Amino acid sequence: MRRVVLGSAVLAGVLALGCGCASTEGDGTAAEGAAPGAPTGVTAAAGSATSVHVMWNAVAARAGVTAYEVYRGTAKVREVPGSVHMVDVVRLAPGTAYAFTVRARDGEGRLGPPSREVRATTPAATAADRSAPTRPSGVTGRAVGATAVQLSWSAATDDRAVVSYDVYQGGTRIHSVGGNQTATVVTGLRPGTRYSFTVRARDAADNLSAAGPAVRLTTAPGTGAAGRDTAPSGFRATSHRADGAYYLDLAWVPPRVDGVVTEYEVRLDGRTATSLVWGGNAPRDEATYSFYLGKETGRTVRVRLRARLPDGTWGALSAERTVTTGGAGGAGATADAGGAG
Numbered sequence: 133m134r135r136v137v138l139g140s141a142v143l144a145g146v147l148a149l150g151c152g153c154a155s156t157e158g159d160g161t162a163a164e165g166a167a168p169g170a171p172t173g174v175t176a177a178a179g180s181a182t183s184v185h186v187m188w189n190a191v192a193a194r195a196g197v198t199a200y201e202v203y204r205g206t207a208k209v210r211e212v213p214g215s216v217h218m219v220d221v222v223r224l225a226p227g228t229a230y231a232f233t234v235r236a237r238d239g240e241g242r243l244g245p246p247s248r249e250v251r252a253t254t255p256a257a258t259a260a261d262r263s264a265p266t267r268p269s270g271v272t273g274r275a276v277g278a279t280a281v282q283l284s285w286s287a288a289t290d291d292r293a294v295v296s297y298d299v300y301q302g303g304t305r306i307h308s309v310g311g312n313q314t315a316t317v318v319t320g321l322r323p324g325t326r327y328s329f330t331v332r333a334r335d336a337a338d339n340l341s342a343a344g345p346a347v348r349l350t351t352a353p354g355t356g357a358a359g360r361d362t363a364p365s366g367f368r369a370t371s372h373r374a375d376g377a378y379y380l381d382l383a384w385v386p387p388r389v390d391g392v393v394t395e396y397e398v399r400l401d402g403r404t405a406t407s408l409v410w411g412g413n414a415p416r417d418e419a420t421y422s423f424y425l426g427k428e429t430g431r432t433v434r435v436r437l438r439a440r441l442p443d444g445t446w447g448a449l450s451a452e453r454t455v456t457t458g459g460a461g462g463a464g465a466t467a468d469a470g471g472a473g
Contacts, residue, residue, distance in 0.1 A: 168193040168236035168244035171200065176252035177310035179296045181226035181336040184252045185308040187218040191236040191244065199237045203246065204230055213416065215392055215442075217320070218307075226257035226336070252310075255336040258292050265290035265333035268297065268314075268344035278323035278354030284315035288333035288341055296334045300343065301327055301444025321443050322362070323354035362387050362439070362447030364396070366418075369435050369453035371425065378425045378457040380435065385418055387439055387447055392416075395440040398423075399449070400433050429458035 173189035191197050197214035202221065210219050214236070224230060230253070233246035270286035288294050299307035299318060309316045311333070321327065327350070330343035364384040371378050386393045394414045398406045398421075408421055425431065434454050439447045 167242035168197055168238050170245045171234045171236055171247040174234055174247045174250050176232050176250040177296060178252050178254045179220055179308060180338045181255050181257045182224050183220050183222045184230060185220055186232050188234045190217055193238040196239045197236045198239050201235045203233045213392055224254050226254050229253040255295055258336050261337035263291050264339040265294050265335050265341040267342040268331045268333055271331055271344045271347045273347045273349050275349050275351050278352045279321050280317055280319045281349050282317050283329055285331050285344055287314050290335045292335060294333045295336050298332045300330045304444035306444055321351050323351055326350045362441060364437055364439060364450045367450040369455050371455050371457050377427045379422050380425050381422045383420045389441050393439040396437050398437045400435055432456045
């Protein structure tokens with residue numbers, strides 16, 4: 133299987149400070165014509181001697197939140213898409229106290245008021261620290277409804293100090309907490325879905341421990357982004373010929389999920405053919421990709437793809453498309469979308 137890392141410029145398809153006077157309705161959604169409200173649930177925890185992890189809750193807005201701006205004091209240091217609710221602020225000074233706020237911007241460019249200020253202090257730098265913390269042990273957990281789980285673990289040890297713990301679902305980091313915490317709640321999960329979580333400890337020099345034992349949990353059934361709406365939609369497949377060979381051209385709309393999709397798996401005839409990973413800004417509205425099929429005319433292939441979701445699981449497979457090289461337009465029959473397989 134090939135794994136392709138893509139820069140933001142490879143695939144096609146992909147500061148004005150406003151008044152902080154937003155009114156909201158009873159459901160927390162900004163009233164029509166008003167800026168988004170202030171993000172709530174904002175936290176900040178040192179991730180290492182030079183980084184701080186900031187998280188917040190999603191903000192509802194009539195025009196939709198398209199971006200969040202993260203400020204260190206009065207300076208904007210990061211901007212992320214509206215589907216992202218966590219970020220690492222890096223290149224900080226060791227042993228320094230910082231204050232952070234977050235603001236939401238809607239689809240009409242209105243910038244909401246800042247969140248409450250949260251503070252974090254990076255630990256002092258340690259010279260020539262190459263010793264990683266021990267792995268966290270005793271990891272346990274339980275589902276908390278349909279979209280969250282609660283995890284706990286025994287503290288790791290380090291020759292200096294554990295600064296933070298990273299929570300992984302599969303191989304994807306989905307959460308971080310400070311080194312003084314040995315429990316957390318992970319939200320934004322899918323109903324009725326089985327997950328496998330591990331925890332790793334990090335010290336001030338960014339040394340990362342081995343993963344602790346995996347804990348497997350299943351969220352309660354419920355409504356949400358489970359099943360077909362996690363599949364890429366509008367999937368199209370054609371072929372073209374260039375320099376005596378045929379290429380498969382794919383286009384799709386990324387699934388609308390709580391977070392940014394940066395990785396896809398492409399399957400040909402039921403087998404994984406390649407994995408696509410965006411190294412820059414992942415496309416939000418439409419993604420395209422083309423790859424080499426071979427020189428044979430009249431070759432027929434069945435193609436599907438699926439996304440690795442922000443919670444670390446694979447989403448549902450797209451509809452299946454059939455393409456014959458050298459055929460009219462390269463397009464073929466369409467089958468029904470499959471499951472999460």
